[in-house]
Amino acid sequence: MVTIKQTSMPALHDMCSLSLTVNGQHYERRVPARLLLSDFLRHELHLTGTHVGCEHGVCGCCTILLNGEAVRSCLMLAVQADGMDLTTIEGFASSQEPLHPIQQAFQEKHALQCGFCTPGIIVSVHALLREHPMPTEEEIRHGLSGNLCRCTGYQNIVAAVKCAAVYLADQETTHSRNENNK
Amino acid sequence: MATRWFGAPVQRNEDPRLLRGQGLYVDDIDLPGMLHAAVLRSPYAHAKIVRIDTQAASNLPGVHLVLTATDLGEVLEPSPLLIPHPALTHPRTQLPLALHEVRYVGEAVAFVVADSRYLAEDALELIDVAYEPLPVVHSLATASAPDAPLVHEDVQGNVAAHLLQSVGNPDEVLANAPHVIRETLQMERGAAMPMECRGIVARWDHYEQMLTCWISTQAPIPIRNGLAAIFHLPEHKVRVIAPDVGGGFGAKIMLFYPEEILTPFATMRLGRPVKWIEDRRENFISTNQERGQLHEVEYAFDDQGVLLAVRDVFLHDTGAYTPYGIIVPIITSCSLPGPYRLKHYASDCQALYTNKVPVSPYRGAGRPHAVFVMERIMDRIALELQMDRLEVRARNFIRPDEFPWDVGLVYQDGGPTRYDSGNYQAALDKLKLALDYDTFATRQAEARVQGRYLGLGIGYYVEGTSIGPYEGAHVRVEPDGRVFVATGVTSQGQSHQTVFAQIVADQLGIEPQAVLVATGDTQAFNWGVGTFASRAATVAGSAVHLAAVKVRKKIQALAAELFEASAEDIELAEGKVFVKGAPQRALTLGQLAIKANPLRYTYGESARTLAAMNLAAARPGPALPPERDAPGLEADGFYSPPHGSFASGVHGAIIEVDPATGMVSFIKYVAVHDCGHLINPLVVEGQVHGGVAQGIGGAFFERLVYDDTAQLLSSTFMDYLIPTAAEIPDITVEHIETPSPLNPLGMKGVGEAGVIPVAALFASALDDALSPWHIRIREMPLHPCRLHELLQEARCHKAVLPLATEKPGAPTENCH
Numbered sequence: 002m003v004t005i006k007q008t009s010m011p012a013l014h015d016m017c018s019l020s021l022t023v024n025g026q027h028y029e030r031r032v033p034a035r036l037l038l039s040d041f042l043r044h045e046l047h048l049t050g051t052h053v054g055c056e057h058g059v060c061g062c063c064t065i066l067l068n069g070e071a072v073r074s075c076l077m078l079a080v081q082a083d084g085m086d087l088t089t090i091e092g093f094a095s096s097q098e099p100l101h102p103i104q105q106a107f108q109e110k111h112a113l114q115c116g117f118c119t120p121g122i123i124v125s126v127h128a129l130l131r132e133h134p135m136p137t138e139e140e141i142r143h144g145l146s147g148n149l150c151r152c153t154g155y156q157n158i159v160a161a162v163k164c165a166a167v168y169l170a171d172q173e174t175t176h177s178r179n180e181n182n183k
Numbered sequence: 184m185a186t187r188w189f190g191a192p193v194q195r196n197e198d199p200r201l202l203r204g205q206g207l208y209v210d211d212i213d214l215p216g217m218l219h220a221a222v223l224r225s226p227y228a229h230a231k232i233v234r235i236d237t238q239a240a241s242n243l244p245g246v247h248l249v250l251t252a253t254d255l256g257e258v259l260e261p262s263p264l265l266i267p268h269p270a271l272t273h274p275r276t277q278l279p280l281a282l283h284e285v286r287y288v289g290e291a292v293a294f295v296v297a298d299s300r301y302l303a304e305d306a307l308e309l310i311d312v313a314y315e316p317l318p319v320v321h322s323l324a325t326a327s328a329p330d331a332p333l334v335h336e337d338v339q340g341n342v343a344a345h346l347l348q349s350v351g352n353p354d355e356v357l358a359n360a361p362h363v364i365r366e367t368l369q370m371e372r373g374a375a376m377p378m379e380c381r382g383i384v385a386r387w388d389h390y391e392q393m394l395t396c397w398i399s400t401q402a403p404i405p406i407r408n409g410l411a412a413i414f415h416l417p418e419h420k421v422r423v424i425a426p427d428v429g430g431g432f433g434a435k436i437m438l439f440y441p442e443e444i445l446t447p448f449a450t451m452r453l454g455r456p457v458k459w460i461e462d463r464r465e466n467f468i469s470t471n472q473e474r475g476q477l478h479e480v481e482y483a484f485d486d487q488g489v490l491l492a493v494r495d496v497f498l499h500d501t502g503a504y505t506p507y508g509i510i511v512p513i514i515t516s517c518s519l520p521g522p523y524r525l526k527h528y529a530s531d532c533q534a535l536y537t538n539k540v541p542v543s544p545y546r547g548a549g550r551p552h553a554v555f556v557m558e559r560i561m562d563r564i565a566l567e568l569q570m571d572r573l574e575v576r577a578r579n580f581i582r583p584d585e586f587p588w589d590v591g592l593v594y595q596d597g598g599p600t601r602y603d604s605g606n607y608q609a610a611l612d613k614l615k616l617a618l619d620y621d622t623f624a625t626r627q628a629e630a631r632v633q634g635r636y637l638g639l640g641i642g643y644y645v646e647g648t649s650i651g652p653y654e655g656a657h658v659r660v661e662p663d664g665r666v667f668v669a670t671g672v673t674s675q676g677q678s679h680q681t682v683f684a685q686i687v688a689d690q691l692g693i694e695p696q697a698v699l700v701a702t703g704d705t706q707a708f709n710w711g712v713g714t715f716a717s718r719a720a721t722v723a724g725s726a727v728h729l730a731a732v733k734v735r736k737k738i739q740a741l742a743a744e745l746f747e748a749s750a751e752d753i754e755l756a757e758g759k760v761f762v763k764g765a766p767q768r769a770l771t772l773g774q775l776a777i778k779a780n781p782l783r784y785t786y787g788e789s790a791r792t793l794a795a796m797n798l799a800a801a802r803p804g805p806a807l808p809p810e811r812d813a814p815g816l817e818a819d820g821f822y823s824p825p826h827g828s829f830a831s832g833v834h835g836a837i838i839e840v841d842p843a844t845g846m847v848s849f850i851k852y853v854a855v856h857d858c859g860h861l862i863n864p865l866v867v868e869g870q871v872h873g874g875v876a877q878g879i880g881g882a883f884f885e886r887l888v889y890d891d892t893a894q895l896l897s898s899t900f901m902d903y904l905i906p907t908a909a910e911i912p913d914i915t916v917e918h919i920e921t922p923s924p925l926n927p928l929g930m931k932g933v934g935e936a937g938v939i940p941v942a943a944l945f946a947s948a949l950d951d952a953l954s955p956w957h958i959r960i961r962e963m964p965l966h967p968c969r970l971h972e973l974l975q976e977a978r979c980h981k982a983v984l985p986l987a988t989e990k991p992g993a994p995t996e997n998c999h
């Protein structure tokens with residue numbers, strides 16, 4: 002007979018204070034040290050657009066921008082984000098605003114089905130396009146390879162990224178033209 | 184009708200919300216006072232439970248409830264057997280919590296409710312369970328061995344079901360045919376792996392005496408009915424909502440998963456809302472799986488390449504329980520003939536228990552296996568007779584003038600396997616063109632000179648879709664002119680909020696954006712079954728259409744009265760209703776909806792306009808005259824197909840194999856598909872893309888690896904490799920439209936199609952690419968290492984036997 006016995010009490014979980022900026026808004030909270038950043042965003046701040054698909058750093062559903070870098074919020078503790086500046090999918094366009102060009106491209110190219118992977122992918126694409134404003138097919142596929150999508154087969158996502166690159170470039174040109182005309 | 188939305192590539196209604204991160208998935212629901220649950224799962228594949236001590240867990244501050252089987256009272260009942268079948272002589276279903284015995288790693292043993300999920304998981308670690316391990320059945324080979332251990336003590340030979348079906352006289356034909364071949368073909372387990380795991384939030388409202396559950400499920404209405412029965416509540420006191428669901432692919436059609444009973448039980452016990460969210464590790468060991476089968480197939484053909492008879496004897500791994508009956512192997516058995524005129528066929532299937540996660544349909548549901556077997560046969564006939572592979576298929580096709588075609592077998596819905604329509608040669612011709620088939624041999628030869636190994640593979644399938652029993656829908660025009668549609672089916676990404684809107688928009692002369700579609704809420708629509716078997720768009724779509732036609736008639740009748748015209752002359756366009764030729768004097772749909780409700784008090788702008796419009800005065804007599812039996816512009820529609828409709832298609836691909844590493848890359852992938860009339864080509868193509876990607880995953884990357892104690896070794900996304908954008912090629916989708924005569928819009932289902940032929944196609948392409956080594960692929964899934972192994976074996980058997988006399992599983996001892 003085998004007895005599985007685990008009697009050790011987990012250590013008490015200290016509360017830590019945390020101050021950070023999410024989507025331009027400043028928050029001060031006290032949270033348990035072990036709270037994941039993904040859980041903090043979703044369940045403390047109610048920013049539920051950041052999804053959790055694996056909690057082990059592979060699926061990319063939980064991707065957010067941390068000081069501008071795309072990171073997986075399930076692999077970090079909330080307290081590790083102390084003093085940082087975060088952007089989640091909710092920071093791309095509120096319900097009052099028109100869709101962000103990346104989001105718009107995703108709708109036009111039918112790049113989402115169930116939508117569960119989508120916020121993480123849009124955040125990743127944002128980072129990708131900043132690094133490669135006019136990415137090749139290969140750069141796109143490589144850039145997306147940290148995000149799993151079980152619905153679309155990726156083809157329309159790749160098409161949407163190409164389309165978004167053009168939209169963002171147009172926006173950039175219009176922007177600089179306006180600047181020059183000032 | 185000015186604009187026709189049916190068939191147009193309409194952008195999706197659901198997207199703006201989902202793109203902004205404003206979707207509402209189960210884990211997004213946060214109710215005041217909500218508690219969180221976690222499940223203690225068996226670490227053994229087979230063991231007796233000797234003792235469970237929950238004292239320490241219960242004492243942990245923040246823990247509200249710890250449940251084991253003995254705490255469940257009369258709820259401790261095996262989950263209902265969903266689909267009984269006479270061949271399923273030994274069905275066994277699972278208890279919500281294991282009582283004396285666990286039968287797979289992951290089976291639920293205890294349920295803890297605490298202030299947070301973190302605390303609930305802490306408490307799990309404090310539960311002591313004494314197990315006495317029992318012998319384990321980890322594979323079909325073990326399950327079928329003469330002295331096999333028993334998964335269920337009282338089920339001899341582990342045989343849950345023995346299903347025999349046959350047409351014609353296969354024994355006689357096999358005995359006398361010019362060519363007969365026998366082979367062993369195998370498929371291993373894979374899993375649906377939707378990006379969103381399962382989950383449930385349950386709330387008991389004491390004041391309303393009402394149980395509300397948000398569940399990530401494909402079948403809210405059956406769950407509502409079941410929960411009402413389990414908890415002795417009237418059905419209208421249970422509301423089940425499937426909100427946004429992050430993929431299902433069949434795994435979420437299963438009911439009841441234990442947590443779907445335990446979470447409502449806990450909320451009713453505690454009087455506080457309770458949430459349970461499955462994590463990915465749990466998903467790997469407690470959400471149903473599929474695909475494990477072992478086929479011994481014998482087949483006969485003549486010198487012209489005509490298939491004469493097939494006898495397929497197969498074992499089906501059903502896991503530890505049979506909650507979903509034997510639907511999967513029935514589908515395998517019925518799908519095997521595919522597009523071919525097979526007149527003599529015997530299918531003999533035993534569904535065997537193993538100590539693994541239970542099996543229920545996963546996208547494709549038994550079909551990929553059947554197509555793998557049949558398409559392996561077709562390729563083999565071509566090889567033996569040195570004929571073109573496509574020509575062999577063409578010689579065996581059912582011709583367009585032979586429909587309806589009776590396969591002669593009883594389908595999963597209990598009805599006949601009767602193909603309603605199809606044009607198999609037309610799809611093959613399209614594929615040939617798209618692949619530039621005629622020049623491939625030259626390209627292949629040129630590449631070989633450069634040391635590159637190209638292979639072309641194809642896979643043909645016929646898919647039974649759109650089965651009954653029925654679905655329903657409600658369509659109602661709101662006073663603001665928008666149209667509300669509700670149906671019992673759910674959405675897990677199938678775009679129902681768009682495609683149903685298109686169907687309604689055509690009838691009511693509005694834009695799809697003006698249609699609000701509610702799916703998966705038992706309070707929005709009371710009747711229906713669920714989203715599975717590639718049936719939602721066709722069966723519920725037909726019901727939506729029928730309801731919309733009724734509403735259109737009501738609109739015309741009322742407008743005729745108000746305009747003092749005849750109903751046939753009333754037109755609907757751009758949200759307005761008017762007499763033909765007089766669009767300047769029009770009512771909006773919303774105004775008409777106000778008029779359809781004969782109240783004395785009306786509100787708003789529309790009502791004021793109406794008063795000024797000089798419409799026909801109300802008639803004397805009852806406000807609702809007999810011909811208008813109810814107020815409002817609304818109607819229900821129900822559609823019940825006579826039997827399933829059969830979609831079909833053929834996929835072809837050109838791959839390149841690196842024989843040194845076993846790595847495979849796709850050069851081209853074409854899917855030619857026939858799902859009757861398309862509602863929305865964007866959506867259909869998206870479904871095909873996604874299906875193919877899952878098929879490629881299932882053929883080459885994904886494998887659930889169990890060791891001989893039935894522990895799952897590939898239980899993270901680091902080990903179970905879901906393909907990424909870097910592995911999946913672009914897919915060219917071409918359509919053939921042979922409308923189904925069975926429903927009003929001529930549709931057939933498409934949800935599962937993409938995945939079905941991929942394993943067969945992959946094997947076909949590998950055989951072709953590796954023909955210098957006489958490789959014959961007989962198993963799925965493969966992966967680079969396994970392919971490399973097969974190549975090594977082939978190299979060692981340089982003096983290759985002619986394939987026809989080769990025994991399956993040729994010896995490999997002399998190979999290093």
Ligand code: FES
Pocket residue numbers: 052053054055056057058059060061062063064073074075076
């Ligand atoms: S949830 Fe963070 S990577 Fe999967």
Ligand code: FES
Pocket residue numbers: 112113114115116117118119149150151152153378429430676
């Ligand atoms: S859209 Fe469903 S997982 Fe990507």
